[in-house]
Amino acid sequence: MIVMGIDPGLERVGYGVIDAQKGNRFTLLDYGIVKTPAHTPTVERLAMIETGITQLIEKYHPQEVALEELFFTKNITTGIVVAEARGVIMLTAHKLCGNLFEYTPNQIKQAITGWGGAEKPQIQQMVKFYLKMKDIPKPDDAADALAVAITHAQTGVFGGMFGIR
Amino acid sequence: MIVMGIDPGLERVGYGVIDAQKGNRFTLLDYGIVKTPAHTPTVERLAMIETGITQLIEKYHPQEVALEELFFTKNITTGIVVAEARGVIMLTAHKLCGNLFEYTPNQIKQAITGWGGAEKPQIQQMVKFYLKMKDIPKPDDAADALAVAITHAQTGVFGGMFGIR
Numbered sequence: 001m002i003v004m005g006i007d008p009g010l011e012r013v014g015y016g017v018i019d020a021q022k023g024n025r026f027t028l029l030d031y032g033i034v035k036t037p038a039h040t041p042t043v044e045r046l047a048m049i050e051t052g053i054t055q056l057i058e059k060y061h062p063q064e065v066a067l068e069e070l071f072f073t074k075n076i077t078t079g080i081v082v083a084e085a086r087g088v089i090m091l092t093a094h095k096l097c098g099n100l101f102e103y104t105p106n107q108i109k110q111a112i113t114g115w116g117g118a119e120k121p122q123i124q125q126m127v128k129f130y131l132k133m134k135d136i137p138k139p140d141d142a143a144d145a146l147a148v149a150i151t152h153a154q155t156g157v158f159g160g161m162f163g164i165r
Numbered sequence: 166m167i168v169m170g171i172d173p174g175l176e177r178v179g180y181g182v183i184d185a186q187k188g189n190r191f192t193l194l195d196y197g198i199v200k201t202p203a204h205t206p207t208v209e210r211l212a213m214i215e216t217g218i219t220q221l222i223e224k225y226h227p228q229e230v231a232l233e234e235l236f237f238t239k240n241i242t243t244g245i246v247v248a249e250a251r252g253v254i255m256l257t258a259h260k261l262c263g264n265l266f267e268y269t270p271n272q273i274k275q276a277i278t279g280w281g282g283a284e285k286p287q288i289q290q291m292v293k294f295y296l297k298m299k300d301i302p303k304p305d306d307a308a309d310a311l312a313v314a315i316t317h318a319q320t321g322v323f324g325g326m327f328g329i330r
Contacts, residue, residue, distance in 0.1 A: 042255070043255045043256060043258075043259040043265055044259075046252055046255060046256045046259070047256060047259060047260070050256060070245055076241070076244075079241075079244075079245070079248075080235055080244070080248045081248075083244075083245045083246075083248030083249050083251075083252065084248050084249070084251050084252030084255065085252055086248075086249050086252065087211055087248065087249030087250055087251065087252035087253045088252045088253060088256050090207070090208045090211060090249065091208060091211045091212060091215060091253050093208075094208040094209075094211070094212060095212070100208055
């Protein structure tokens with residue numbers, strides 16, 4: 001089963017595509033970011049994100065798409081535009097794929113490392129391990145997207161489903 | 166010139182459509198809300214909002230669409246889903262109309278009442294006055310949408326343009 005993980009953002013949308021087989025065996029297919037230029041009207045950046053996500057879904061035909069849930073802890077203003085981008089990403093994935101799942105940061109940490117309080121480097125090491133990569137995936141947004149894809153493959157596809165809203 | 170004002174939300178998206186002529190003469194064409202049911206997955210509600218806004222733009226063919234900018238002061242969690250809906254509304258209006266403008270609550274208060282600290286009842290009274298309505302428009306979301314449409318007609322179309330991002 002092809003799973004696409006997405007880490008929402010306005011400047012950088014991380015994506016990671018894996019083929020998940022039973023027994024937590026994963027094949028890495030692709031990862032990277034959809035980047036939008038600064039000093040560009042927000043709505044044009046939203047259009048670029050829609051185009052980028054559409055192209056990725058049409059290329060890999062994921063059966064399921066998993067997104068990281070958004071929490072605002074630091075910067076409210078940044079949070080608003082990230083949520084605007086997230087709405088566009090959700091709707092695009094829903095229209096093209098139909099199977100959309102969401103996971104909180106804690107659910108992702110728990111699924112990847114077995115501990116909800118894990119730090120980013122531990123998660124990235126585990127992503128590298130699960131996907132048999134030579135190096136830690138870069139940038140962080142792409143690593144986060146792979147982490148949510150693995151989370152969904154572990155907990156949603158072959159285990160109990162949760163995280164949808 | 167046909168101007169559509171939109172007050173973003175997830176449960177209720179307010180809209181107001183006016184025909185604006187020079188000299189602050191306005192004809193009311195339509196107002197109301199796009200409503201989405203509670204206890205429905207967010208992404209399905211986003212799809213309903215996209216459909217509703219699309220139908221309204223295809224019906225009235227506004228030359229310009231004006232949105233209220235979002236500020237989070239009360240409930241962050243509600244703010245996230247409102248911003249997600251707002252992203253969908255922005256992109257839909259951009260794709261179908263192309264001319265999208267945004268105004269802060271203070272800009273709207275200033276434009277409608279001449280005072281940035283005005284309260285909601287004062288704004289609603291002025292909306293009723295400008296549009297020669299018998300009663301104050303209901304619900305509040307629709308009144309807010311008409312207010313942003315009038316704001317754009319006063320400040321954007323015939324005056325200096327501001328508010329785009």
